[in-house]
Amino acid sequence: MDFEHLANALTLTNLALALFGVVAGTIIGSIPGLSATMAVAVLVPITFSMEPASALILLGAIYTGAIYGGAYSAILLNTPGTPSAIATTFDGYPMAKRGDGDLAVAIACYASVFGGLVGALALLLLAPPLSSVALAFGPVEYLWLSVFGLSLIASLSTGNVLKGLAGGAFGLLLSCVGVAEISADIRLTFGSSTMIGGIEVVGALIGLYCIPVLIDMVATPERHLKVEEGGRAVRFREGAAIAWKSRFNLLRSSIIGTVIGILPGAGGSVAGLVAYSEAKRTARPGQKFGEGEPDGVMATEAANNATVGGGFIPTLVLGIPGTPPDAVILGALLVQGVRTGPTLFEGGGSIVYTFVFGLFIATILMLPTGLLIGRYAYKTIVTIPKTILVPAVGFMTIIGTFAIRNSISDVMIMIVLGTVGWVLSRFGFAASPIVLGLILGPIAEQGFVQAWIIGDATGNLAGMFFGRPISLAIIAFTILSLVYPVIQGRRARRLIKTEAGAND
Amino acid sequence: MFYLKTAKSLVIASAVSIVAATSALAFPDKSVEYIIPFGPGGESDISARFQQPYFKDKFGQDLVVSYKPGGGGAVGWAQLNSMASDGHTIMGINLPHIVIQPAEKDVGYTTEDIHTFYMFHYTPDAIVVTADSPYKTLDDLIADAKANPGAVTMAGSGKATANHLAQIRFDKLAGIKTTYVPFKGTGASTTATLGNQVKAQWGYTTVGAAQGDAVRMLAVAMEERHPLFPDVPTFKELGYEMVGGAYRGMAVPKDTPAETVQRLSDMFGEINADEAFRKQMLDGGFALLDVGIDGMDAFMAARKAEYIEAATDAGLLN
Numbered sequence: 164m165d166f167e168h169l170a171n172a173l174t175l176t177n178l179a180l181a182l183f184g185v186v187a188g189t190i191i192g193s194i195p196g197l198s199a200t201m202a203v204a205v206l207v208p209i210t211f212s213m214e215p216a217s218a219l220i221l222l223g224a225i226y227t228g229a230i231y232g233g234a235y236s237a238i239l240l241n242t243p244g245t246p247s248a249i250a251t252t253f254d255g256y257p258m259a260k261r262g263d264g265d266l267a268v269a270i271a272c273y274a275s276v277f278g279g280l281v282g283a284l285a286l287l288l289l290a291p292p293l294s295s296v297a298l299a300f301g302p303v304e305y306l307w308l309s310v311f312g313l314s315l316i317a318s319l320s321t322g323n324v325l326k327g328l329a330g331g332a333f334g335l336l337l338s339c340v341g342v343a344e345i346s347a348d349i350r351l352t353f354g355s356s357t358m359i360g361g362i363e364v365v366g367a368l369i370g371l372y373c374i375p376v377l378i379d380m381v382a383t384p385e386r387h388l389k390v391e392e393g394g395r396a397v398r399f400r401e402g403a404a405i406a407w408k409s410r411f412n413l414l415r416s417s418i419i420g421t422v423i424g425i426l427p428g429a430g431g432s433v434a435g436l437v438a439y440s441e442a443k444r445t446a447r448p449g450q451k452f453g454e455g456e457p458d459g460v461m462a463t464e465a466a467n468n469a470t471v472g473g474g475f476i477p478t479l480v481l482g483i484p485g486t487p488p489d490a491v492i493l494g495a496l497l498v499q500g501v502r503t504g505p506t507l508f509e510g511g512g513s514i515v516y517t518f519v520f521g522l523f524i525a526t527i528l529m530l531p532t533g534l535l536i537g538r539y540a541y542k543t544i545v546t547i548p549k550t551i552l553v554p555a556v557g558f559m560t561i562i563g564t565f566a567i568r569n570s571i572s573d574v575m576i577m578i579v580l581g582t583v584g585w586v587l588s589r590f591g592f593a594a595s596p597i598v599l600g601l602i603l604g605p606i607a608e609q610g611f612v613q614a615w616i617i618g619d620a621t622g623n624l625a626g627m628f629f630g631r632p633i634s635l636a637i638i639a640f641t642i643l644s645l646v647y648p649v650i651q652g653r654r655a656r657r658l659i660k661t662e663a664g665a666n667d
Numbered sequence: 668m669f670y671l672k673t674a675k676s677l678v679i680a681s682a683v684s685i686v687a688a689t690s691a692l693a694f695p696d697k698s699v700e701y702i703i704p705f706g707p708g709g710e711s712d713i714s715a716r717f718q719q720p721y722f723k724d725k726f727g728q729d730l731v732v733s734y735k736p737g738g739g740g741a742v743g744w745a746q747l748n749s750m751a752s753d754g755h756t757i758m759g760i761n762l763p764h765i766v767i768q769p770a771e772k773d774v775g776y777t778t779e780d781i782h783t784f785y786m787f788h789y790t791p792d793a794i795v796v797t798a799d800s801p802y803k804t805l806d807d808l809i810a811d812a813k814a815n816p817g818a819v820t821m822a823g824s825g826k827a828t829a830n831h832l833a834q835i836r837f838d839k840l841a842g843i844k845t846t847y848v849p850f851k852g853t854g855a856s857t858t859a860t861l862g863n864q865v866k867a868q869w870g871y872t873t874v875g876a877a878q879g880d881a882v883r884m885l886a887v888a889m890e891e892r893h894p895l896f897p898d899v900p901t902f903k904e905l906g907y908e909m910v911g912g913a914y915r916g917m918a919v920p921k922d923t924p925a926e927t928v929q930r931l932s933d934m935f936g937e938i939n940a941d942e943a944f945r946k947q948m949l950d951g952g953f954a955l956l957d958v959g960i961d962g963m964d965a966f967m968a969a970r971k972a973e974y975i976e977a978a979t980d981a982g983l984l985n
Contacts, residue, residue, distance in 0.1 A: 204707040204734070211720050298862035342738040345849040347826045349738075349772055356745060356775040360737025427858055482877045483858050490708025490854065497877075497951055498716045504879050569702075569735045570742070605851075613848050617865065620820050620846035 168513060171216065172520035180213075180221040181525040182532070188228020189529070189536050192235075195242045195369045196563020199229035200487040207495045215499045216514045220521030222495060226488045227279055227471050227525050230431065231533055234271040234464055239264055239388070239544045240556060242373035246364055247431030247467035249598060250439035252372060253319070254452060254459030261455055262389035264545065268537035269402030270457050271464045272530065274413055277406070278465035279526035281417035282424065282472020286479075287519045293473075294480035296425045302617065303628055305428045306610030307637040309603040312433055314641045315440045316596045318648050319453075327596045330587070334600020337362050344605050345612060357572040366564040366573040367580055367601055371594040373560050374581020380553050387552060390545050399534060405457050412442050412458050413465045420466030424473025427485050428610075431467040432602055438466035444647060472522065479503050479515055694754055694930055698729035701917070702750075702758040704743025706736040709852065710873060711759050714788060714915055717947055721938045738774065739825065740764050745775030748782075752920040754927035762786075762914035763974040767827045770975060770984055778971060784928050785935040786916035786958040786966060788948060790871035792833040792888035792909070793899075794821075797861060798881055805885040805905055808867060812843035819845040822856040823869040827983045829913035830856070830869040832974060833888065835981040840907045871912055872896065876952025888912055894949055914956065914970070932960040 171177075191202040202225050210218035233244035238255035251271065258267040285293060300308075313331055320327030340351045341361025352358035380387055406413065416438035423434035442462035443452040452459050474485030482503040484490035496503060507515055544552065564577040584594050618627030629635070699722070705711050715732050722730035735743040743758060744765060750756045760783055769777045794805065802808045812819040823830030826849045834847045848865055850856035853874065860868035861881060868874070872893050875884045884899045888909045892901055902909035917935060919928055936959050938944055948955055958966045978984050 200707060204732075207716065208719060208729075208732075297858065301859065301862055301864035342741060344851045345825055347739060347768075347771070347828075349774070354773075359745070359775065360742040363737075427854065477858075481858075481861065481881075483854055483861075484708060487706070487708065490706075491712075494708050494713040494716055497713055498947075500947070500950070502877070502879070504877065504881065568737055568742070569733060570737065609851055613850065613859075613864075616846060616848050617820050620817055622818070 168516035169520045171513070171517040172220065172524060177217055177220050177517075177521055178524065180217055181224045181521055182528055184221045184224025185228040185525050185528050186532050186536070188225035188230075189232040189533060190228075191225070192229030192232025192244050193536075193540060194232075194559055194563055195236050195240075195244050195373060196365055196560070196566055197229075198245050198365060198567070199226050199233075199247075200491060201566065202226070202229045203488045203491045207491060210495055211498065215496065215501045216517040216521070218495060218499060219492070219514070219518040220525065222488075222492045223471075223475075223518060223522045224525035224528075226492070227468065227522065227529060228532075229488075230468050230471055231272065231275040231279075231464070231529055232536075233467075234275065234460075235268065235537060235540045238267045238271065238460070239541065240373060241376045242560075243368050245431065246368060246598075246602060247435055247470070248463065249368070249432055249595060250435040250463040251460055251467075253439065253463075253595070254454070254456045257453070257455035258457070258460065259388050263455065264388055265538065265541045266398045266402055266405075267457070267460055268541050269399050269534060270406055271460050272533035272537055273402060273406040274416075274461035274464035275468040275533065276526055276530045277413045278417040278420055278468035279471060279529065280523065281414070281465075282421045282469035283519060283522045283526060284472070285421045285469075286472040286475050286522070287516075290476045290480050293421075293425055294476050296422060297427055297477040297481060297483060297485070299633060300426050300428070301631075302610045302613035303631060303634050304610075304637065305426075305606055306614055306628075307634050307641065308426070308429060308433070309607035309610065311637050311641040311644065312436060312603045313599060313607070314644045315436055316599060317645050318440050318443065319436075320593060320596060323591060324648075326590075326592050330592045330594075330596030331600040334597040334602075335604040336600075337367070337597070338601045338604030338608075343608075345609050357575065360568065360570065360572060362576055362580070362601065363564075363567055363570075363573050364598070364602055365567050366577040368598055369560050369564050370577035370579070370581035371584040371597060373556065374578065375585040375588050375594070377553055377557055377560075377581075378585050380549055387549060388545050406461060409458050409461055412445075412462055415441060416462040416465040417469040420469025421473035423466070424470030424485055425476050427477055427483055428606055430486055431470045434466045434470045434473075435463040436599070438462040440644065444644075468526075475522075479507055694927055695726060695728045697755060698731050699754075700756050701730050701732050702743060702756070703732060703734050704736065704740040704758060704760075705734065707734055710790060710871075710913070711761060711915060713951070714948070714953060715759060717944065717951070718787070718935070718938055721941055721944050722934070725937060725941075726934060739768065741768050741774040741776070744768075744781060747776070747918060748780055748921050750920045752922035752924075754919060754923050754931055757784075757917045757919055757931065760916050760918045762916075762970055763827075763829055763832055766971050766974045767832075767978055767983070770978065771827060778967075780921070781918050782921045782923070782928070783916050783918040783963055783967065784932045784960045785939075786914055786956050786963070787935060787939050788953045788955050789912045789914040790829075790873050790952070791893065791912040791954050792829065793870055793872050793875060794837075794885040795857075795860060795868040795870040795874050795878075795882050796866070796885060797863065798883055800867070800883065802867065802885060803883075805900070805902075808885060809841050809843055811866075812841075812845050816844040817846050819843075819867065820848050820865040821845050821867045821869050822848050822850055822859045822865040824853045824856050825849050825851070827978060829911070831981075832977045833909070833911070834869050836977050837902075837907065837909060839980065840909065871952065872954065873952035875899070876950070889954060893952070893954060895952060911973070912954070916958070928960055 233248035236244040237248040237251035241256040316327045419438045420434040478489040618624040
């Protein structure tokens with residue numbers, strides 16, 4: 164590793180590719196349904212004629228951009244463009260509602276760049292040792308990790324834990340539909356071939372988040388987002404001040420994102436949610452998470468962009484894709500004749516280091532391009548009349564859902580789920596627990612089945628489930644996250660009581 | 668006179684071949700859509716990506732890879748016959764999937780519905796262990812499995828898949844009992860193996876190629892040793908009649924005209940014959956296969972009999 168690789172990454176071609184990749188990725192990622200995986204897959208054939216390092220830089224830049232782009236629709240339309248941006252909606256959309264959409268887009272950009280840089284730094288300096296994290300996670304650990312993820316429902320749905328849990332259970336049920344991932348059983352399709360493919364997560368996201376927003380847009384006479392009257396200065400600087408104030412949150416979230424990104428079975432959605440709930444748990448007095456708290460947006464966005472660098476760690480070191488887009492990039496590398504694995508870092512390291520520097524450059528380029536595109540996206544959504552916005556977004560949801568698997572069944576499922584989601588939201592059931600169940604259900608199921616088979620074969624079921632150190636640590640976190648809201652609530656009540664007593 | 672005759676027949680022959688060439692050139696007259704019924708990044712996708720540049724080079728049209736994942740491939744295959752049948756739409760197919768899935772339950776298609784025109788490679792089954800595994804040879808694994816029936820855990824991709832059928836077949840041949848642990852795809856099963864969550868893996872030669880020195884293959888299910896792994900014995904050499912793996916090919920909607928299907932079969936045969944292509948595939952750990960439309964029925968029948976037998980033995984079929 165030396166400056167030669169940095170120089171290689173800094174060629175005019177590579178810079179142009181990184182810039183193009185970030186811009187294209189941001190735009191693609193902002194459209195619900197057009198995911199990072201798809202953005203990367205579409206561009207793979209173009210990279211065949213390129214140098215391996217340049218190809219990697221282009222694909223990495225698109226990937227980074229797409230993860231950030233997912234924040235736009237999360238903030239401005241309450242629709243996560245990618246599963247990674249689910250937790251961005253919690254505070255991003257309330258911010259946009261009250262007229263702070265431009266600020267939310269700006270802080271999302273700062274957080275994404277920061278998280279991306281932390282992830283890339285880990286990739287550059289710590290890749291070989293960190294890759295062992297991916298191997299330390301066995302079936303049981305994934306089981307407990309997904310149980311931990313589900314326990315976040317408790318802390319995310321303050322006020323109405325019961326409805327949150329009911330939503331989570333509904334999501335788990337939905338995740339069972341179709342051909343089971345590892346047992347190959349066909350479940351809950353009711354004999355219909357439409358349901359055989361199961362419920363696609365991104366399609367469900369679009370339905371559950373976006374359709375209710377569309378219905379509300381039509382049903383209410385007010386503007387979609389509140390607009391400040393009169394011109395207002397660009398809020399880049401204000402955003403930067405907020406980001407600086409929350410630097411510890413940014414760093415913590417980025418580290419969470421990097422580590423979870425390394426786990427091949429988890430992904431950006433889990434990283435964002437864990438970082439969000441950590442930020443919420445350690446909230447300063449006066450911070451209101453879920454009602455437009457900038458720290459919530461920053462925690463999620465820093466974490467999900469950190470998964471980019473984190474995910475490349477097992478991809479490049481072990482030849483095991485950390486995230487779905489990594490799998491595509493791995494395939495492209497194979498066609499290029501580049502073999503990943505430990506030898507790549509030791510022997511043919513030049514490609515890796517050129518790529519890592521390329522990823523740095525792409526992430527830094529995201530700062531100006533992200534702020535500019537973000538401002539434009541905000542202005543468009545705010546100024547466009549509802550009569551155009553509603554059909555345009557509606558059209559996008561259909562195209563986006565169809566594009567995921569070229570499937571018309573997915574579009575029908577999306578519309579049905581969206582309608583169900585709207586009705587449920589009338590009764591106080593939020594979309595997020597349902598989605599959480601849908602995403603984590605298969606991970607939990609696979610982990611459980613595999614752990615059971617292995618434990619049974621080795622005659623040590625109890626030790627398998629409760630005897631492994633990492634599992635125990637995750638179980639402890641799970642209990643903490645379940646109990647903490649209760650303790651917090653009690654402490655708050657006691658505080659009020661003592662204050663009241665003092666005033667007597 | 669003789670010369671004249673030869674010259675004359677040459678002229679006729681070349682005229683015929685020109686006609687043949689031009690009518691053949693009419694197809695493909697636009698890009699060909701190559702649908703992979705899985706998500707991007709898997710082995711089906713990667714091997715299609717290998718074909719992609721050669722198709723463009725040789726036939727001047729793009730081979731556009733798209734994805735239609737769902738139901739372990741079933742969603743795509745169930746829709747294949749309702750797609751445009753002018754030869755510009757082809758779909759990747761996999762064995763044993765298209766035999767086992769419809770045999771197990773109603774998945775919206777039958778094996779006979781799939782009109783396969785070329786099988787271009789397979790990833791040979793292989794037993795993979797980590798470099799520091801106590802199993803140095805296949806006999807070590809068999810001895811352990813005999814001493815501790817069921818305690819040898821072996822990871823593989825999915826249930827009733829190539830890996831699973833290989834495990835069933837080998838247990839029967841070697842007279843042992845191992846425990847199969849299904850994972851979501853080869854990537855996940857490799858991760859579990861590298862992390863010592865299981866004792867060994869039913870994987871493919873491609874795993875050996877990707878993981879290099881981190882793993883050791885105990886045996887591969889090929890007729891002869893894979894050129895990339897001259898030191899790894901075949902099951903056959905060790906006395907176990909096992910040759911096979913996950914086979915991949917391409918199919919067309921059933922109404923595609925016979926001559927177009929023949930042409931497609933020839934085209935992909937031409938790609939498969941390309942030395943550079945062969946080398947790339949072998950370097951990736953794949954094993955090439957050249958079954959065109961002519962030999963397809965016999966090939967499919969043989970595979971089908973083999974899979975159904977193994978699956979029935981294991982009680983996977985009702």
